[in-house]
Amino acid sequence: MTAQxxxxxxxxxxxxxxxxxxxxxxxxxxxxxYQARNYLKDGMKPGDLAIFYHSNAEPSxxxxxxxxxxxxxxxxxxxxxxxxxxDASSDPSKPRWWLVDVEFVSAFSQVLPLxxxxxxxxxxxxxxxxxxxxxxxxxxxAKEFQRIKNLAEKS
DNA sequence: GCCAACGTTGGC
DNA sequence: GCCAACGTTGGC
Numbered sequence: 001m002t003a004q005x006x007x008x009x010x011x012x013x014x015x016x017x018x019x020x021x022x023x024x025x026x027x028x029x030x031x032x033x034y035q036a037r038n039y040l041k042d043g044m045k046p047g048d049l050a051i052f053y054h055s056n057a058e059p060s061x062x063x064x065x066x067x068x069x070x071x072x073x074x075x076x077x078x079x080x081x082x083x084x085x086x087d088a089s090s091d092p093s094k095p096r097w098w099l100v101d102v103e104f105v106s107a108f109s110q111v112l113p114l115x116x117x118x119x120x121x122x123x124x125x126x127x128x129x130x131x132x133x134x135x136x137x138x139x140x141x142a143k144e145f146q147r148i149k150n151l152a153e154k155s
Numbered sequence: 156g157c158c159a160a161c162g163t164t165g166g167c
Numbered sequence: 168g169c170c171a172a173c174g175t176t177g178g179c
Contacts, residue, residue: 009176009177011177033162034162055176055177055178056176056177056178057177060177060178060179114178115178131159131160132159132160132161133160133161134160134161134162134175134176134177136176
């Protein structure tokens, strides 16, 4: 199967593309939405590429590229009572929440502002740009991925 | 900080 | 199973 492309949101005040660059690799933990969980658990495959998106930021928008670095695995923070993402009702023998590990690929020279993406006709159908969508992890097409990458390289 | 949009929870 | 109340996301 050919590579899939994704968009993954993170608040840079919590974990930014620069943080990933420094750490090289990180577990994408704490996702507590079932649709996003399904993408992490069943959709993402090692080698897939993802746009690293800064949310709740100034500006919000695509900030770089990362790569899925390993197979999905249960999210250990769900079983850690000290974690903000602890889920007391998740049974360790039947994990409810999953994560993937991601590795740094590149950081854009500047974040592409979300508003600037709205001017690009080829991106008009992106889930990201739909009103009210709040998914933190979502698939994108190869074309959308390339278009965003090209925009970033030109800016 | 505001608030629209959405997901989840829980009473009935 | 309905749906109101509540909590969260995330742009602005």
